[in-house]
Amino acid sequence: MPRILVTGATGFVGRSLLPQLRTANYDIRALSRRPAAEIIPYIEWLSRDLTEVNDFAEALTDVDTVVHLAACVHQFDLNGESGLADYRRDNTEVTRRLAEQAARKGVRRFIYLSTIKVNGEKTAVLTNGGFQSFTESDTPAPEDPYAISKYEAEEALREVCSISDMEYVILRPPLIYGPWVKANFLQLVAAINRGIPLPLGSVHNLRSLLYVENLSEVIQLCIEKPQAANQLFLVSDVDISLRDLVKRIGDILGKWMPLLPCPVSVLNIVGLLTGKQAVIRRLTESLVIDNSRIKRELSWTPRFTLDDGLLNTLNWFRVFHSIHQ
Numbered sequence: 001m002p003r004i005l006v007t008g009a010t011g012f013v014g015r016s017l018l019p020q021l022r023t024a025n026y027d028i029r030a031l032s033r034r035p036a037a038e039i040i041p042y043i044e045w046l047s048r049d050l051t052e053v054n055d056f057a058e059a060l061t062d063v064d065t066v067v068h069l070a071a072c073v074h075q076f077d078l079n080g081e082s083g084l085a086d087y088r089r090d091n092t093e094v095t096r097r098l099a100e101q102a103a104r105k106g107v108r109r110f111i112y113l114s115t116i117k118v119n120g121e122k123t124a125v126l127t128n129g130g131f132q133s134f135t136e137s138d139t140p141a142p143e144d145p146y147a148i149s150k151y152e153a154e155e156a157l158r159e160v161c162s163i164s165d166m167e168y169v170i171l172r173p174p175l176i177y178g179p180w181v182k183a184n185f186l187q188l189v190a191a192i193n194r195g196i197p198l199p200l201g202s203v204h205n206l207r208s209l210l211y212v213e214n215l216s217e218v219i220q221l222c223i224e225k226p227q228a229a230n231q232l233f234l235v236s237d238v239d240i241s242l243r244d245l246v247k248r249i250g251d252i253l254g255k256w257m258p259l260l261p262c263p264v265s266v267l268n269i270v271g272l273l274t275g276k277q278a279v280i281r282r283l284t285e286s287l288v289i290d291n292s293r294i295k296r297e298l299s300w301t302p303r304f305t306l307d308d309g310l311l312n313t314l315n316w317f318r319v320f321h322s323i324h325q
């Protein structure tokens with residue numbers, strides 16, 4: 001089977017993708033800074049810091065497809081100039097260098113996991129109450145340094161592919177959830193598990209989400225399908241309001257979740273005072289993706305429903321929580 005280089009293999013997405021590709025019998029070379037926490041048989045591991053590597057020959061030898069997941073996600077100052085420089089070094093420049101050398105080494109296809117934040121932070125509400133879903137043809141409108149660095153990485157990859165035979169596939173997912181999820185989704189689940197009443201009773205929004213195992217299957221389609229060559233796809237598998245999501249999680253955890261009514265304007269002020277504006281925006285605003293193109297072009301039907309995904313995630317959470325409390 002062709003050899004696939006997966007960067008960011010120890011991350012949240014990598015942990016789901018590796019078994020998926022292994023089951024499909026791909027020959028995998030996995031790369032991350034830390035060595036793998038658990039040994040996955042038959043996978044070759046390289047432990048490298050991509051920001052410090054100038055010569056990727058060892059990683060790229062005999063590779064058919066690169067799946068570039070490694071990125072710096074929400075670790076630097078999100079608003080300052082220094083934050084943008086750091087994100088550009090880790091996300092844009094690493095992608096450019098890796099893509100340039102991959103093209104020279106004859107890699108067939110380079111799959112880049114970008115983010116829907118390249119389209120923007122929220123979708124507009126229409127006069128009829130519906131949403132102007134994000135599509136592939138929207139003009140990019142990245143706002144924070146992370147999103148800017150990911151958009152610039154997309155552009156760098158496109159540039160490399162325009163002057164070589166290497167094909168690109170760019171995927172822009174929204175929030176991804178599943179076992180090993182981190183950050184806001186994990187904090188939300190933890191709060192619900194503790195039965196903390198959340199002040200979300202007045203929030204009426206809609207958010208697109210993506211279950212990590214559905215994403216892994218999409219990435220495999222992007223490796224295999226000729227139609228994926230040189231395409232940008234927005235990818236999500238469900239749209240749900242925050243209130244419904246909280247209720248579904250509470251039901252599965254067996255917790256009754258009172259949602260306290262609190263005007264969104266008050267939540268925004270709290271966000272301003274606590275420096276958590278971005279978190280409040282993600283909780284209250286809508287971000288809806290039109291996923292019809294990837295479904296049509298790659299004949300993709302998400303295998304896991306929201307309930308499947310939440311059940312798997314919360315089963316993992318119960319074990320994770322019992323170990324870490």
Ligand SMILES: NC(=O)c1ccc[n+]([C@@H]2O[C@H](COP(=O)([O-])OP(=O)(O)OC[C@H]3O[C@@H](n4cnc5c(N)ncnc54)[C@H](OP(=O)(O)O)[C@@H]3O)[C@@H](O)[C@H]2O)c1
Nearest residue numbers: 008009010011012013032033034049050069070071175176
């Ligand atoms: N999670 C989401 O909701 C989401 C949504 C949209 C897009 N994405 C995109 O999806 C991709 C994967 O995200 P994730 O959630 O799996 O991220 P993650 O859990 O933070 O994992 C990041 C991975 O990248 C590796 N990495 C980071 N910097 C590196 C460097 N300098 N050199 C080598 N390896 C490095 C990490 O390796 P170490 O083990 O060494 O730390 C880790 O394996 C990212 O490109 C992200 O932008 C994620």
